[in-house]
Amino acid sequence: MQYETMNEFETAISLLKRTLALLEKLPQEQHSEGSVSARIGWLLLLTGKVSQAIPYLEGAAERLKDSFGPKHFGVGYIYNNLGAAYLELDRPQSAAQMFAVAKDIMDIALGPHHADSIESCQNLSKAYDAMKSYALAIQFQQQVVDAWENHGSSAHDELREAHRLLEELKKKNPWDIFK
Incomplete structure (x- = not known):
């Protein structure tokens, strides 16, 4: 170290x-x-x-x-890093699988409003965005927004960024015009 x-x-x-x-x-x-x-x-x-x-x-x-x-938070961190590796290698489906496992573990071990749980949800949204699965990306990004809103004023910057990313995703979603 x-x-x-x-x-x-x-x-x-x-x-x-x-x-x-x-x-x-x-x-x-x-x-x-x-x-x-x-x-x-x-x-x-x-x-x-x-x-x-x-x-x-x-x-x-x-x-x-x-x-x-299998539900230890340390295992969740490793799956989150594996997801990041797969995303970096342009393998978004594998990344999404790893981020989904990480999110499940983090939600159980740390709670869904823990910063690391929110990050795994954010990463899952990024993986679906990379796959052009915008509806799923938006769904997970909305969860990120909701989670940061529960943090109150201490997460003002994170919430603003989460909203910005959500709006970007909504612009990419061709089906959004029917809503």
């Missing part, structure tokens, strides 16, 4: 990979293996090495599901 704070991501990734190699030999440390793998995947995603990130994120999801159960 020290190397991450210094923006030495390659060094951080290298050290985490060495740590992962050690943890893989210790079956009782499966949860640590999952956490380290998730961190490597996130850093690879952050540094633009998207296709390299996916196996680490997938492995992390499996390890953490085995350790903490």
Whole structure:
């Protein structure tokens, strides 16, 4: 983490990979293996090495599901990152599947009005937008707007951005003229 704070991501990734190699030999440390793998995947995603990130994120999801159960919030974060990776690789259907799983987990583990739950819903809207499934994109974006409205004045900027994105989606929806 020290190397991450210094923006030495390659060094951080290298050290985490060495740590992962050690943890893989210790079956009782499966949860640590999952956490380290998730961190490597996130850093690879952050540094633009998207296709390299996916196996680490997938492995992390499996390890953490085995350790903490399929509805643990940490698993939700990993699925959210997997969705981002697939979206970056122009695979919006796979992204939508990952974001839907992330949203389900986050809603259960953190509640639907938690900022990270709202983000997973926002990401789901983006994936449907990328697929040109505007009705679904609008539906999830409306959920984002509604969730930020429940935060009150503390989420003024987030709410304004959510409204802006909703209006953009509505302009893209060719069926909107019939409403």
